[in-house]
Amino acid sequence: MSSKCQFDSENIFAGRESMVKEVLNKKINEQKIVVDELYNLKKNRKVYSQQPNSNIFFLADRRQCLCSCKHELDNMKKELLDI
Structure with a gap:
């Protein structure tokens, strides 16, 4: 049973990590647009x-x-590379 709990926690951690990466990628794309507009x-x-x-x-x-x-x-x- 402990292996099941460990597997579930690993999936949750991987899911959170992918959500954080998605949000960070979106912010990076927005920031690229801001830089291009200013440039x-x-x-x-x-x-x-x-x-x-x-x-x-x-x-x-x-x-x-x-x-x-x-x-x-x-x-x-x-920050994205560190994740």
């Missing part, structure tokens, strides 16, 4: 960034936003 913006276009845990947006520097979005994308990719 393809004209130099004179305005960019606004949202403040954490708020609905308030402030004018931001396009290059800084692009850099931070790339950094976030890299972190997500590393």
Whole structure:
């Protein structure tokens, strides 16, 4: 009976892991789109960034936003590889 419980817990863990990978892949794809959009913006276009845990947006520097979005994308990719 203990082998049955161990098998079930392994399936549950594998299921959770695959769900986490799915969610992370979706976030990575979204972040790639954000990076591409920022990269393809004209130099004179305005960019606004949202403040954490708020609905308030402030004018931001396009290059800084692009850099931070790339950094976030890299972190997500590393996290996916660690799973």
